């Protein structure tokens with residue numbers, strides 16, 4: 395069947411259509427930082443796929459059935475039933491979003507000075523590891539370095555390096571695998587890699603957790619790319635992945651297809667007790683963990699819908715279609731296309747802009763000015779080392795822009811509009827200016843900085 399969304403639209407929301415003059419004013423007022431823009435000034439919002447998905451009619455109906463009792467709400471038991479069936483973990487807690495699960499788990503599990511080892515820690519995950527005084531170590535596989543190669547599982551961890559670290563002098567408190575690998579180009583992790591990690595961590599007695607924010611999209615790519623998995627359903631693959639680990643943290647704002655929600659789940663009853671105390675003290679009682687009954691019901695339904703092969707196929711095809719459209723107009727992205735986002739190779743498109751003038755950020759600004767498209771840089775502005783005045787000391791390895799694709803929100807013609815806008819920019823890339831920082835906060839730079847074109 396040709397590419398087609400397997401749903402029709404029952405409720406619509408108008409999107410702002412603006413003029414270039416309006417966007418120039420809005421961006422200048424935002425200090426050339428997309429996080430400062432008002433959404434009312436954004437036509438196509440590709441800033442994040444987190445909490446930005448469209449609810450189904452069944453989810454809305456489930457929401458109405460939400461039981462808002464303080465403790466023991468019916469909605470919690472529905473949520474628990476679905477999560478247990480999916481993950482097999484006996485101890486599970488709802489939390490308001492992924493980073494809450496991270497904070498609770500790391501406080502209960504990690505000791506100062508210990509290592510947390512990952513294929514790539516997402517930025518909040520790294521921050522929460524560091525907040526408890528532990529050290530976050532990323533060991534992406536060698537294939538991840540080549541942005542253009544079609545290697546199928548560039549999200550894998552480097553197993554040899556992991557083995558060395560596990561056998562080395564440093565104490566490893568946790569191995570956490572991010573599926574799919576958001577910080578590493580949205581690339582999937584193979585089941586073979588997860589199996590090897592499970593074996594190594596078991597041998598060394600180290601807890602193994604999944605950061606499962608995009609567990610269904612990872613499972614889909616396994617069915618498509620990994621030998622031996624073509625006949626499994628994405629749900630079976632996801633279940634097998636959870637079965638390999640000792641527990642998970644998950645932002646359910648992604649593959650839960652809800653606006654707010656997260657999960658912390660595990661096998662170890664002693665660890666669960668410690669987590670429960672922190673949960674009750676900081677998130678909410680164990681049967682709601684910061685969510686309403688309505689949220690829990692919608693999540694339970696979303697976690698069923700998200701592994702539907704027709705939905706996953708269409709979502710993956712949308713992203714692959716956009717990757718081909720933009721390649722045709724001369725814009726490269728990290729290959730092969732993942733599912734939740736495309737990562738544009740801005741460094742290659744804008745070679746006249748040195749890393750110190752942030753080519754990724756420059757491309758993101760131009761996409762907004764040219765078409766009202768909002769997305770964010772993943773390059774030297776976000777990851778580079780700067781001095782106090784905002785001058786770059788050490789650039790990031792790549793200058794990328796992430797275009798994250800909300801679930802069930804945009805249609806094929808919206809994606810074509812994005813590709814056309816990029817095509818216009820790619821016709822005269824030398825016209826795109828670089829940017830320099832004029833305000834550099836010490837913490838969380840990319841959210842709060844201000845820049846100007848130069």
Ligand code: F0G
Pocket residue numbers: 441442443444491492493494516518519572576605607644645646647655656798
């Ligand atoms: N882990 C991964 C892999 C993520 O992508 C995110 C969030 C989190 C953890 C934290 O979850 O936001 O619910 O607290 N990623 C969003 C993004 C923000 O745009 O990629 P959260």
